[in-house]
Amino acid sequence: MNLRLDPEHITLKSGGLKIFCFAWTTWKPQDVALLQEVRHAFKQCDSYRIFSDRQPFAGQEADVVAVHVSQQHKGREDEKWLYHRNMAGLMPSWSHLLQEDVSANYDWLVNVEFDHFLLTQKLRRSIASYMLLLQQGHPEQRQAAKGPLMLMFGNAFLFNRMMVSEMKRQWPRLGETAPSGHEASGCPTFMQDRFEWPLACSQDIAYPNLVAVMNPQVPAYGSSGCGQKPEDFPLTCFELERQPVQELGLDQLGLVRTLAESFSNRSGSSWSAVLRTAQDVPLFHHLSDPNARKLARELLE
Structure with a gap:
């Protein structure tokens, strides 16, 4: 498609969208x-919710919902608890x-992750x-826009009301999960015999499989890998841990400051051109330094 999007039309359409954001977290120190x-x-x-198997502090946090997670082979004290198995927490969520x-x-x-820096208005x-x-x-895409639909913004996934x-x-x-004691404990059983099963169940692998096993199958557009620009659509997730x-x-x-500088000038340097591809992107993956996240909010929002 070589279609030109009218900025005013986008603004009009985006202003009426009602979105509910949620995340799953294990409350490792970095998450807290x-x-x-x-x-x-x-x-x-x-509106929003944050899901985990427990509260992060001694008191009750009103926006945190505790859900039951099936017993895992690695204990909760293990730093690898639910590593690449976040669907075990997302399924009860x-x-x-x-x-x-x-x-x-x-x-x-x-559904976003804690290591995503989210610019909600750009979302x-x-x-x-x-x-x-x-x-x-094309006709298939026009039809998809009328019904149940999932959008893939890198490692973040969006589900419309009909989906x-x-x-x-x-x-x-769809909600069936492997029982406690099973190697895939807590992972969705629709992943059986698919990639990662039974050792892992990452959301960026599971969600594209979810739409494929639904009956009828639900269309999905975008890219399930951050930093990959999908054909026909804009980049929506900028990956900080990839070359260049x-x-x-x-x-x-330093990267946040350089991003802000690249957005505001017209330098022809190669690194500025790379960073400017993130100018309209709503999600930055692996921005996990709390001070950098605060600075990004101040400079990039």
Whole structure:
């Protein structure tokens, strides 16, 4: 597709979107350190929840929902607990959301990770851009824009209201997980005999399989890998741990400052051109330094 998106049309469409943001976390020390920054971004969604198997502090946090996670082969004290197995936490999180029928009040449910720096207003614009491109695309894309749909923004995944409704209808099958004691304990059984099974169940592997096993199959557009620009659609996730970004040799604070500088000037240097590809991107993956996250909020929002 060689379609031109009208910025005013995007702004109009994005302004009316109601989004619900949620994340799963294991509350490793790094996650606790990022909590306030995650909350800042999530509070710009129309509503949000943070899921874990426990509260992060002694008191009850109103925006944190504790869900049961099947017993794992590695204990919770192990630093590798649920490593590449976050669907074991997301499956009970989804059960909670579907039982609560959250999607009835929102256009999109958005699942991000704690190591994502999220620019919520740019997220709305990216959703609107994708939908406008689908609505103007080839017949299959135009049809997809009318029904259940998943968008893949790198390691973040977005589910429209109709898809969530379909997930709820099919959850007796989709929601099945391997039992405690099984090598895949807590992982969705729809992943059986697929990549990663039974040792892992990462969300960026499981979600593309989820839409494939739904009946009828739900279309998905975008890229399930951060830093990969999908054909026909804009880049939505900028990866900080890949070349050529790593070649700059900057720590995360320095990288955020350099990003802000590259957005504001027209330098022809190769690194500026690379960083400027992130100018309209709503998600930055692996921005895990809390001070860099705070600086990014101040300079990039």
